[in-house]
Amino acid sequence: MSEPIQLSDITWESFNAMDVGAKGRYLARNNREYHVLVAQQFTRNRLEELGALATAIRRISKQEEGMTFLRSLLANHRAMLYFSQPSSRTFLSFCAACEILGLNIGEVRDTSTSSEFKGETQEDSVRTFSSYFDLIIMRSQMGGLAERMAWLLSNTERPVPMINAGSGKDQHPTQALLDVYTLQRSFEKRGSIDGKTIVFVGDLARGRTVRSLAWLLTNYRDVKMIFVAPPELQIGDDILALLKGAGVSFELMSEFDRAIPLADAIYMTRIQDEWDAPGEKRKIDISRFCFTCDKLPMLKSDAVIMHPFPRRQEISVEVDADPRAVYWRQMRNGMWIRTALIAAIFGKEHQINDFFARQGG
Amino acid sequence: MSEPIQLSDITWESFNAMDVGAKGRYLARNNREYHVLVAQQFTRNRLEELGALATAIRRISKQEEGMTFLRSLLANHRAMLYFSQPSSRTFLSFCAACEILGLNIGEVRDTSTSSEFKGETQEDSVRTFSSYFDLIIMRSQMGGLAERMAWLLSNTERPVPMINAGSGKDQHPTQALLDVYTLQRSFEKRGSIDGKTIVFVGDLARGRTVRSLAWLLTNYRDVKMIFVAPPELQIGDDILALLKGAGVSFELMSEFDRAIPLADAIYMTRIQDEWDAPGEKRKIDISRFCFTCDKLPMLKSDAVIMHPFPRRQEISVEVDADPRAVYWRQMRNGMWIRTALIAAIFGKEHQINDFFARQGG
C-alpha cells in the first residue's frame, strides 16, 4: 500500500482552491491526523474514535497513576501556542491539554512582544516556531492563515503538525470536536446523536461554531436541525444548500418558544459583534433569543443546553443550576477532546486505549 | 464528628457582611486550608505550623533528592495564575512555588489578551479557569473580588481552591504570612515573636501589608507596636481599635529616630501612590521616614529591617549590606511560605514533614 497523499504533494493554489470537504485527505499521515485545520476533515467514524479516546483519557486521569502515565506520554516534546488573536479560553484549554500529556509549552500571545515587530513575515515566524517546537497550535484573526502555514510547514525540511485553534470567521475545528463530543456524551444513554433534534439559536449568520457543527452533524442519521434567529442573523444559504444536498431535515424559525419543546439539544450562541465592520452598529433585539429560567419548563427532561462561550446575556446565570445546562461540562470536554487529539497526532492512541483497557475501563 | 462548615453553606450576602475575623471558619475543608482569602483566617497555631512546614521545605530543597521528592508531590495538578493587576514579584514567587511542587501552570497576566474582551463576566472567566485547573491564584485591583469568586467556586459542581494573591487595598494574605514567617525566623534564636517590639514606618494609612500584619501579631503575647508616619498617613483608627480590643500595647510616633532604638523589627513601607485618586497629588516630605545608613548605629545589634517591596527611596541601597537588613531573605521567604501553603491545601503537609523527619531534619 502506498502512503496516502500529503499536504506536500499539492501546490498551495490547488489546495486552497479545493472544496473544504475535500481537504481532509491531505491532512493525515500514517493513518492518523497530522494537521488539524478544518472541522470537515473528521468522518463519523473518526469522531467516535476521538470521543472514545477523550473519555478514556478523562477516566484514566481520575487516578494518580493514570495522570502519571498520561504525563509521561509526550514529556519529551514541545508545543508552541501562537495566539495572535486574544482568546484566554481556548488558550488555557490547549495549555491544560498539553500539560496533561506532559508536553512542554512555548507561547506567543501578544503580537506586540513578538519579533514580527521587526518586519518579519508570518511565514518566517511560523517556520521559526517549527525550528524549536514539535507542534504548533495557532489562533489568528485571518481566515485561512492556519491552512497556509500548515502547507508551508509540510513543505520544509522539518515539517511539524499544525492545529488550527481558530482562524478568522471560518474555522475552529476543535470547537466543533468538543461540541460533537458533548452531544455524544449527552446522548450516551439514549443511543447516539442519530435521530436527535438540534436547535441552534442566536447569531447563526456569523458564528463559525454553528456552521462547523451543522456540517459535522450531516455525518449522523436522521438528525433534524432547527435554526432560530432574527432574519438578519439567520444561517447562511450555503449551509442550507449543504444540508439539502446531504438529505438533512431542517427548519428555520424566528420564534424561540416554539422550538424549545422540540429540542434534544439547544445550542445557544452570542452576537459576534467583534466581526462588525467599523461603523456598523447592529440594532437587533436579541432578548427574544435568550434562554431565561422561564423557558426551562418548556424543555424536555432529557434535553441539554449548550453554549460555546463566552456568553453575555443569551443564557441567564440562574439557568446554570439546572442539570440540563451542560455548557460548563462542555467547556471541560474541550480540554479532554483536545488532549485526545494531540495524543492522536503523536501516535499515542493505542497506548492510551491499552492502558484504559488494562484498568478495566 | 460532622464536617466543619464550608463556603457553600452560606449565602454570599451573609459571608460578605461578616466580620473579617469570622470568615476564617468557612475557608477550611478536611481540617486544612481550602481557600486562602484573608490574613485573619490563620490562628497562631496555624502560623507556627505553616512556618515549620516552610522551613522543612526549604531544608529539603537543599538536596537533589529532596527537590525531586517535592517536585513529585503535585506533578499531576495544574494551577491557574490569574493576575489582572500587574505584579511581577508576587507572580514569580507563586510561579516558583508551583514549580517547586511540580505543579503545572497556566496564566493570564494581561487582561487585554483575555476573552473578557468579548464581554464575559468575571464570574464566567473564573469558572472557566476552574474547568481546566485545580487551583486558582488570583490577583486583582478590586477589593473583595477573590472572596466573591471563591464563594462562587464553592457553589459549583467543580469547586477548586482559591488563593487571594492581593485584592485591591484590603487583603494580601500570603504577604502577611511571609512577614510573620520572616519574624519567626528572625527571632528563632531569641524565643519567638512574643514580647518583641515591632516598628511600622511609612504609609500606614493605605498599606494593606501593615494592616494585615498588625492584625496577625495580635495572636502573639506582649508584642508592642510602634507606628511611625506623617500624620496624613498614620495607621487607621479601625486597626487601633482592634489592637485596644486585643489588649495590645501600641504607640504612635512621628519622629523615626526615637523609634529605631526600641525596635526588634522595623517594617518599612513605601508611599502607595498608585491608589491615589486621579488628580490627588500628595506633597508629603517622606525623607524623614527613610532608613539611611546613618540610622544603622541606632539599631539594636539583633534587630531586623524588613520591607515588603517594591522599594523606592525608603531604604538606601547601601543598607542592604548590613546583616540586619533581612528584606531580601524576606522576599525568598515568600516563596517558601507560598510553597508550604499550596502543599497544605492539597493535603501534602504530613508527607513533607515525614520526609523531613526521615532526613533527620
Add this chain to the structure above:
Amino acid sequence: MSEPIQLSDITWESFNAMDVGAKGRYLARNNREYHVLVAQQFTRNRLEELGALATAIRRISKQEEGMTFLRSLLANHRAMLYFSQPSSRTFLSFCAACEILGLNIGEVRDTSTSSEFKGETQEDSVRTFSSYFDLIIMRSQMGGLAERMAWLLSNTERPVPMINAGSGKDQHPTQALLDVYTLQRSFEKRGSIDGKTIVFVGDLARGRTVRSLAWLLTNYRDVKMIFVAPPELQIGDDILALLKGAGVSFELMSEFDRAIPLADAIYMTRIQDEWDAPGEKRKIDISRFCFTCDKLPMLKSDAVIMHPFPRRQEISVEVDADPRAVYWRQMRNGMWIRTALIAAIFGKEHQINDFFARQGG
C-alpha cells in the same frame, strides 16, 4: 591552585572600564562559564568544546531515552527569562533550550505587566528574580545592562548566573556562539573554519552580530573576511583596527557580485532601522545587497548562506530551497548551542559527554 578571579573580586567601575577582551576571565567559576555576557569571553578551544557539546546534545535528543536523560539534568532548577525588549525568536530558543534540560521557567516579557511600574529600580527587579530562580536570562535595550546586573548578582549573598540574551547595540553573545557553531558544522567535512573566506553583507555598521562574529573569528587561522555594504553602513573602524591587530586579512567591497564567488560562507544581515534616531530616515538603496536566486550560480557549490534573522527582503524566499541556504538550520543550531551553554553553566558537561560516549556517539 587558587580559585580564579570572579566578578565579586572587582569593583563595577573597574570591570566596566575594562577592555572587552579582558572581561572574560572574571566570568568563569569552577573552570566553566558562570556569567555569559560578551562574545569575547570564549576562546577557540572553548568554542570547539561547546560546539561538540551541542552536537552531543543534538544527537542524544534523537532518541526518547536520550531526551529523558537530558530532561532530568536540570529538572530541579528554575530559570528566569527577563525580556524587556521584544524578541520572540531568542525568547523561544532559550525557552526550548531550558525545556530540553527540564529547567522550569518563569518569565517577564512585557515590562508593562511588571512591578517596575511601581517605581522599582532595575537592580531590585533583578535581585528579585535571583531570589526565586537559579539562572537569569536577560534581554534589554540598554547596552551594558546585563553586565551591570551580573556584577550586582555576583556581589549578593545569593549569586546566580546571568546570560546576556542581547543588550542594546553591543552584545548578543549566544548569537555569536550559534553563528560560530553553524560555521563549525558547515565546514565539518572541509576541515574547520581555518582558512575560510567569510563575506559579511548589509548593515555592518550597526549589526552587533557581525561585530561579535568577526571578533570571534580572529580565534581561527587564516580566515579572510570581506565586508560588503553601502559606504554609510560599512563596518566600523574599531573592528578593522582589531582585525589588523590580530593579523586578519580583510577587504571592503561595495559590489556584492564580486564577493559572492570568493565566499565559503555569506553572512547576510538586515538594515537595523529600529536603532535609528527618531526622525532619522535613511534612504539607502539596499536592493544591491540582497541575495536573490540569480546569485545562486555565482556561489561555490560547498559554500553556505547564513542570516541571523529576522529577515526582510535581504534573502528571497525562493533561495530557501537551495541546500546551501543554511539559515533555518542556523536558527535551530541556536537552540542546541544555548542548551549546551546552560548545561555547561550548571556543570553538566561531563555527564552529557559520558552519556554520548556510552551511546557510541
